Amino acid sequence: NHPNGRNAIVDMFLQDRYANTIQTNCPHILRYLTAAVITNKRRRTVLKDLVRILSEETYTYKDPITEFLQCLYIDFDFDGAQQKLRECETVLTSDFFLVSCRDDFIENARLFIFETYCRIHRKIDIAMLAEKLNMDVGAAERWIVDLIRHAQLDAKIDSEKKQVIMGQQAPSVYQQVIEKTKGLSFRSYVMAGNLEKRQQAEATTVQ
Secondary structure (H helix, E strand, O other): OOOOHHHHHHHHHOOHHHHHHHHHHOHHHHHHHHHHHHOOHHHHHHHHHHHHHHHHHOOOOOOHHHHHHHHHHHOOOHHHHHHHHHHHHHHHHHOOOOHHHHHHHHHHHHHHHHHHHHHHOOEEEHHHHHHHOOOOHHHHHHHHHHHHHOOOOOEEEEOOOOEEEEOOOOOOHHHHHHHHHHHHHHHHHHHHHHHHHHHHHHHHHHO
């Protein structure tokens, strides 16, 4: 709940040494890592790494929060993701560490479902979309209008046909540079860590 806590969790837990420890000794931490990524719109770039880890650990640990991403990004099961989102509400309400981010989680999880669905379909029936998002039709339409109004969505609404018509979206040059820079920084960190370990091992051998 620290102002920068979610960023810190993502940065720390996705480092190789921490990720390996989590997968080996405490996979339940994946719940909190997943929640931190879902509720942090600025860290979408690490989603691919998180999904890979979750797919590797699906037989050793899973809960509605981790299964939500698995349904959405591994199985592309929108009905399953919808069911898991309902279950997530119960989990978030009962988890002392996550209850305060419940509303952020639900809002961003709906956005994840919507964005993924839109990558597959160019024209989307609002009533069907409302069902996928666990919302009534009127609330879903207002939610989509807000996304368009705040430039988070390249789309328009056909009021007569009650459809969302998607535009063509491409990542901005700025976002592409940020993603590549983060990747380079992380790889540099790992290389420096490996070099330090090697030097320590050589020093121990000499002694």
